[in-house]
Amino acid sequence: xxxxxxxxxxxxxxxxxxxxxxxxxxxxxxxxxxQGNYQYVSDSVxxxxxxxxxxxxxxxxxxxxxxxxxxxxxxxxLKHTTGQTKQITLAPFRFRAKNGDWHWLSxxxxxxxxxxxxxxxxxNSRDITAKMVALQQKKESRAYYKALFFNNPDLVFTLSTSGxxxxxxxxxxxxxxxxxxxxxxxHFADFVLSEYHAATFEAFHQALAGxxxxxxxxxxxxxxxxxxxxxxxxxxxxxxxxxxxxxIAKDITNEKEANLLVKAQSQKLHNILEAMVEGFFALDTAxxxxxxxxxFANFLGRPLNELMHRQIWEEYPFLVDTLFxxxxxxxxxxxxxxxxxxxxxDLKAVLRFTLSPFEDxxxxxxxxxxxxxxxxxxxxKLSLVASKTTNGVIxxxxxxxxxxxxxxxxxxxxxxxxxxxxxxxxxxxxxxxTDSRELTWVREQLALGMPMRxxxxxxxxxxxxxxxxxxxSPVANERGEIEKHVYIHTDITERKLEQEQLLKTxxxxxxxxEDLQQFNYIVSxxxxxxxxxxxGLSTMLQKLDRNSGRFMQGLQNLETSARRLDDVIGDLxxxxxxxxxxxxASHEMVSLVEVAAEVALSLQHLLTPIxxxxxxxxxxxxxxxxxxxxxxxxxHNLISNAIKYKSAQRDLLIELNSVRKExxxxxxxxxxxxGMDLETVRxxxxxxxxxxxxxxxxxxxxxxLVKMQMNAIGGEIEVESKPESGTTFTLHFKxxxxxxxxxxN
Amino acid sequence: MVSKVYIIDDDDISVYLTTMVLxxxxxxxxxxxxxxxxxxxxxLSFTVPAPLxxxxxxxxxxxxxxxxxxLDILRPYEATLKGKLDxxxxxxxxxxxxxxxxxxxxxxxxxxxxxxDEESVASIKRACTRRT
Numbered sequence: 001x002x003x004x005x006x007x008x009x010x011x012x013x014x015x016x017x018x019x020x021x022x023x024x025x026x027x028x029x030x031x032x033x034x035q036g037n038y039q040y041v042s043d044s045v046x047x048x049x050x051x052x053x054x055x056x057x058x059x060x061x062x063x064x065x066x067x068x069x070x071x072x073x074x075x076x077x078l079k080h081t082t083g084q085t086k087q088i089t090l091a092p093f094r095f096r097a098k099n100g101d102w103h104w105l106s107x108x109x110x111x112x113x114x115x116x117x118x119x120x121x122x123x124n125s126r127d128i129t130a131k132m133v134a135l136q137q138k139k140e141s142r143a144y145y146k147a148l149f150f151n152n153p154d155l156v157f158t159l160s161t162s163g164x165x166x167x168x169x170x171x172x173x174x175x176x177x178x179x180x181x182x183x184x185x186x187h188f189a190d191f192v193l194s195e196y197h198a199a200t201f202e203a204f205h206q207a208l209a210g211x212x213x214x215x216x217x218x219x220x221x222x223x224x225x226x227x228x229x230x231x232x233x234x235x236x237x238x239x240x241x242x243x244x245x246x247x248i249a250k251d252i253t254n255e256k257e258a259n260l261l262v263k264a265q266s267q268k269l270h271n272i273l274e275a276m277v278e279g280f281f282a283l284d285t286a287x288x289x290x291x292x293x294x295x296f297a298n299f300l301g302r303p304l305n306e307l308m309h310r311q312i313w314e315e316y317p318f319l320v321d322t323l324f325x326x327x328x329x330x331x332x333x334x335x336x337x338x339x340x341x342x343x344x345x346d347l348k349a350v351l352r353f354t355l356s357p358f359e360d361x362x363x364x365x366x367x368x369x370x371x372x373x374x375x376x377x378x379x380x381k382l383s384l385v386a387s388k389t390t391n392g393v394i395x396x397x398x399x400x401x402x403x404x405x406x407x408x409x410x411x412x413x414x415x416x417x418x419x420x421x422x423x424x425x426x427x428x429x430x431x432x433x434t435d436s437r438e439l440t441w442v443r444e445q446l447a448l449g450m451p452m453r454x455x456x457x458x459x460x461x462x463x464x465x466x467x468x469x470x471x472x473s474p475v476a477n478e479r480g481e482i483e484k485h486v487y488i489h490t491d492i493t494e495r496k497l498e499q500e501q502l503l504k505t506x507x508x509x510x511x512x513x514e515d516l517q518q519f520n521y522i523v524s525x526x527x528x529x530x531x532x533x534x535x536g537l538s539t540m541l542q543k544l545d546r547n548s549g550r551f552m553q554g555l556q557n558l559e560t561s562a563r564r565l566d567d568v569i570g571d572l573x574x575x576x577x578x579x580x581x582x583x584x585a586s587h588e589m590v591s592l593v594e595v596a597a598e599v600a601l602s603l604q605h606l607l608t609p610i611x612x613x614x615x616x617x618x619x620x621x622x623x624x625x626x627x628x629x630x631x632x633x634x635x636h637n638l639i640s641n642a643i644k645y646k647s648a649q650r651d652l653l654i655e656l657n658s659v660r661k662e663x664x665x666x667x668x669x670x671x672x673x674x675g676m677d678l679e680t681v682r683x684x685x686x687x688x689x690x691x692x693x694x695x696x697x698x699x700x701x702x703x704x705l706v707k708m709q710m711n712a713i714g715g716e717i718e719v720e721s722k723p724e725s726g727t728t729f730t731l732h733f734k735x736x737x738x739x740x741x742x743x744x745n
Numbered sequence: 746m747v748s749k750v751y752i753i754d755d756d757d758i759s760v761y762l763t764t765m766v767l768x769x770x771x772x773x774x775x776x777x778x779x780x781x782x783x784x785x786x787x788x789l790s791f792t793v794p795a796p797l798x799x800x801x802x803x804x805x806x807x808x809x810x811x812x813x814x815x816l817d818i819l820r821p822y823e824a825t826l827k828g829k830l831d832x833x834x835x836x837x838x839x840x841x842x843x844x845x846x847x848x849x850x851x852x853x854x855x856x857x858x859x860x861x862d863e864e865s866v867a868s869i870k871r872a873c874t875r876r877t
Contacts, residue, residue, distance in 0.1 A: 520840065525806045529756055529837035529859070536762040536860020543769070550765075557758045680809075 028105075028127075031120035034081050034113055036061045039120050048127045050098030066094035066102055080111040080121050087111070092128055104132035155229070155249040161208060161242060163187045175251055177222030188247075191219040193226065200231075207233035207245040216252070228256035277367065283328070284361040287311050299368070318346075324353060331355045331362055341369065392468075392489035398482060400424050400446070412468075412491045414461030425487060429458040429468075442472070449474045449482050455492065467496035515575075522572060530565035537561060571701045578630070578708045587713070590631050592622040592667065596656055599635040606643050612652035614639065622658045622665060624733050630709040635669075637702045638729050642671035647724060665733045672726040678719070685719060747773040747799045747873060753785045753815065754778075754804035754835070763802060763835065763861045770866040773800070782810035786818060797826070800869060802835040802861070805843060812836070816850045823851055833857055833869055 022029050023043045031040035037060050041053035061077070062070050073093050079085045087110045094102040107125040112118040149156050150169045157168035165186050173180060176191060192200045196217045203215045212234040219227050229249040236244045273280050273293045281292035289307045297304045312319065319325050323342050331338055337356040344351065349370045356363045386393050392409030396402050402420045410416055413428070420428055430439065438456060445452040451473045458468045471488040537558045544551040593616065600614045607614065624631060639654060646652040650672060659666040678685075686707040710717045714734045721727035750773040754760045760778045767776055777798065779785035789797065805812035812834065819826065831854040834847050839858060847853045854872050857865045 524838040524840040524843075525836075528839055529759070529806070532837040532859035533756070533758045533762060536766070536862070537758070539860065539862065540762060540765055540769075553761075554765075557761055561758050 026126075028123075028125040030056075030061075030123045030125070031112075031118060032061050032077075032123065033120050036077060048097075049095065049103060055098075064096045066096070069093035077109065077121065080109060080113070083111070083113075085111065092132060095125075102129075103127050104129040152248070155247070155251070157247050157249075158236075159188055159204070159245040159247060161244065163189065163204065166244065175221070175227055176219065193218045193220055203231070203233050204245065207235045208242055210235050210237060210242055216256075217249075226253070227251055228253040276365070278365045279367065280363070280365045282358070282361055282363050283312055287313055287328075287361075289315075290361060296366075299366075327353065327355055328362060328364075331357050392487075392491070394425055394485075394487035394489060396425065396485045396487070398484065400485065403484070409489055412460070412466060412489065413458070428461075429456075429489075431457075431459045431463075431465075446472065446474070446485065449476070455496070458489070465493075466491055467493040518575075519572075522568065526568045527565070527572075530561045530568065533561040534558065534565065574701075574705060575708065578705070578712055586627045586629075587625055588628055590624040590626050590628045591620070592624060592631070592658060592665070593618040593620060595628065595631050596635055599632060599639055602636065603639055603643065606640075607652070610643070610646060610652060612643060612646065612654070615653070615655045617655065617657045619658060622660075622667075624665065624713070626713040626715075626733065627709075630713050634706050634709050634731065637706045638669050641702060642669070642673055642727070645727075646671075646673045647726075648674075649724070663734075667731040667733065668728055669731070670726065670728040675723045675725050675727050676721045677723050678721050682719075686717070746771060749773060749775045749777065749796060749798040749800075751785055751788075751798040751801040752776065752778045752835075753782055753801065753807075753812070755780050755807040756804065756837075759804070759837070759859060763859075766861045766863070766866060770863060772866055772870070782807060782812070782815040782818075785815070797830050799830060800873065801830065801832045802857075803832055805834060805836045805838060813846070816852065819852060820850075827851060831855075831869075831872060833872075835859060835861060 025042065026044060027042070028044045028048065029040075029042040030038055030045075033039050037058050038056045041051070041056045043053055045051045045053055045056065056064075062074055065073050069091075072091060076088050076090050079088060087108065090107045090109060092104050092106050095105045097103050104127070105125045106128045107123050110122045110124075112122050113120060149167075152169055153171060155169065155172045155175055157172050158166045160166050165188055168180065178186075188204070189197060189200070199215055200217045203213050203217075206213045212232065214230065214232040217229050217231050219229060221227055228251070230252045231247060231249040234246045234248070235242045236246050273291075276293060277295065279293065279296035279299045281296045282290045284290045288309050288311050290309070292304045292307060294304075297307075300307070307315065313325070322344075323340060327338050327340055335357040337354065339352065339354045341350055341352045343349075349368055350373050351366045352369045353364060353366045356365075387406045388408075389406065390408050392412050393404075393406040394402055394409060395404045401422050401424060405415070405417055405420055415428060426439070435457075438454065442452065442454065442456075451471070453469070453471045456468055456470050458466050458470070460466050469488075469490040469492045471490075473486045473488075474482045475484040475486060477483045537554055541551060541554045541558065544554060596616050596618055600616065603614075606612070635656075642654050643652065653672050655668070655670045657668045657670070659668070676685075686703045707717055710731060716732045716734075718730045718732070719727065720730070750767065752760055752763050752767075754763070757780065760780065764776055764778060767773060777785075777788065779788070785801075803812045803815060810818075816832070819832075830852065832850070832852045833855045834843075834853060835857045836843060837859045844856045847856050855868060857868075
């Protein structure tokens with residue numbers, strides 16, 4: 001722009017002109033004498049400082065200057081009076097206005113003491129108060145900034161828009177371990193851990209966009225340690241442009257690590273509690289649920305958050321009547337942990353509780369022991385059964401060695417548990433005379449893994465035989481391998497004896513019955529026959545002439561019949577005698593050779609006429625434990641028979657041979673007589689009154705008696721025969737005297 | 746009067762007695778006595794037509810072949826003999842079982858207990874009269 005200066009009219013440089021400029025100019029112009037008192041003050045002192053010019057005249061200049069500034073100004077003015085300096089630009093100083101305010105003045109003083117027109121020091125002052133206030137404010141704000149920046153305990157630093165670290169305070173140096181010199185070339189990303197880069201850059205870009213933000217980041221100390229920071233980025237904006245980014249960061253490493261630790265510990269605790277098979281919950285001092293694990297929640301069938309902070313007694317009022325409640329109160333009072341079991345009938349469960357006091361209440365852990373108790377109870381009952389049963393129980397291991405026997409087994413067998421452990425049941429229960437086929441069978445069953453049951457002889461420790469009902473059950477494991485055997489060993493000796501007794505009784509009854517049938521037969525046939533004849537003959541005789549031959553014949557027949565009747569009665573008596581004798585009592589040591597010789601002698605009168613011979617091939621030691629009379633009767637009967645039924649073709653030869661077989665004795669009585677066709681006669685051979693010879697003698701009682709007598713002394717009789725070649729009777733004497741009382745020695 | 750009667754009995758006195766009673770009663774023209782079943786069977790010819798006895802008095806309790814054995818041997822001829830030959834058991838047995846067993850044989854017309862008396866002979870006669 002072009003300023004047009006209009007050439008004014010030529011100025012009339014009059015004294016009024018100068019006076020007017022000085023008096024009314026904006027500058028305050030004063031004249032001070034050499035003493036320092038005001039000689040002149042321009043009018044401009046009024047509007048700025050509130051004085052009338054004449055008020056100041058004669059006032060010493062230093063009176064109005066701030067005491068702090070007086071020394072400087074005093075010294076400067078002194079330079080004028082001593083004539084050293086012509087003109088001085090004074091440092092700004094404070095000047096008191098009329099109202100008492102201090103105004104900053106900028107002043108140039110000129111020594112015009114030598115000027116005759118002035119004779120004083122001229123000051124040209126301007127009020128620079130506004131300027132000085134602004135200056136002061138700027139100074140203060142710098143101080144504040146400096147304080148905030150350098151003296152801040154937090155980390156403060158400035159980043160350029162490119163991210164370089166431009167300035168930082170000591171805290172940054174301390175925390176990072178780097179020196180200030182390290183920074184200028186550094187980018188902030190060099191310090192931030194890579195996993196925090198994303199978040200940090202995002203925040204930085206926000207700040208570049210003009211938005212301040214706070215976030216967490218983590219840097220690495222020069223020594224490698226991590227430092228967690230909470231960072232606030234503030235953009236430095238000037239005239240709408242972001243000049244830089246100011247960062248203020250707080251070291252939160254300790255808090256962070258403490259937090260992490262707390263979190264990790266709490267997770268760990270949680271994991272532990274969740275991993276527990278026990279139900280677990282905590283009650284606070286007001287009996288409110290403060291914690292619970294999943295087992296606990298599942299047990300109640302309720303979500304945990306539903307229970308938290310609820311009072312247990314309100315939630316489950318029925319608990320108040322329980323032991324659990326009492327124990328809770330007890331623990332709360334004593335602060336000592338307790339353990340107890342409680343049955344909950346509604347739940348049909350028994351829980352084992354452990355209550356432990358802790359700072360904030362009571363910890364409760366519980367486990368459902370219903371099954372455990374049931375199993376225990378079952379085990380208790382089982383072991384009760386096993387140990388108290390009257391049956392012997394043996395448990396063997398896979399090697400068939402005894403692991404355990406019960407009390408009953410010890411009682412029955414006489415062995416103590418410690419005597420039998422490790423032995424095989426067979427080693428202690430069987431004896432040499434145990435049937436080996438039975439044992440083989442038992443071993444086969446065991447090898448097959450089959451359960452078995454058998455009545456067996458077993459032996460008491462003292463050697464006594466015990467009849468036992470033995471059940472052996474294999475016990476297999478999950479893999480099907482047999483691990484154990486359980487033997488149930490029941491003493492059935494008594495039962496067995498009863499059985500034997502019963503058998504004997506049955507046998508006895510059978511014989512009795514047989515006897516009865518036999519007697520019935522005898523009565524109806526053999527006894528009745530002669531009686532019938534007697535009746536018939538006597539009837540007939542009455543009708544006959546006593547002197548006739550027929551009468552005499554009838555009379556003879558009558559006698560014969562009567563004799564026969566007598567014979568039958570005699571036979572009956574013999575049979576009854578054998579039956580009723582107390583056999584064992586009448587046994588004695590019988591020498592076979594003696595008895596045989598006696599019999600032979602008694603029958604000699606029958607043998608001699610027919611040139612018959614008897615050969616006795618017997619030994620002195622052929623001794624029998626028997627009833628002597630029976631042995632005599634048996635031999636007599638059989639030899640008589642041989643004589644009776646001799647062959648007409650040849651002379652009779654009877655041989656008696658003895659054969660010893662272990663404890664028994666066989667006696668063969670062999671003849672060369674007429675023999676029999678056994679095919680037809682065998683069924684009736686030894687029956688009463690069965691005759692097989694049409695000859696005159698023989699009533700059919702002899703062999704019957706022989707058999708009865710043999711049976712009575714514990715023997716059997718057999719026969720071999722062929723018509724016209726002879727007959728051999730074999731007598732088996734079971735109770736031969738060998739070993740009996742040692743008499744044969 | 747019966748033409749021929751057999752007495753089969755091993756008891757000689759019984760045979761003597763029975764014969765006497767039958768003679769006394771004039772029961773038969775001919776009385777044949779046998780002491781064993783085999784002897785009697787030897788005289789009984791079933792193949793050639795020969796005079797059979799009209800009545801047989803049979804004892805039960807005999808050695809070798811009992812009265813029952815004898816009856817068993819006759820079994821195949823029962824149909825032929827029925828009506829021509831009457832068997833009367835004559836036994837000393839008073840056992841009821843024997844009487845029961847006799848019912849199994851169609852040829853057996855009566856069961857008599859020893860000794861044979863006039864009354865028994867009369868009953869035999871009546872049985873024979875009924876048949877003829």
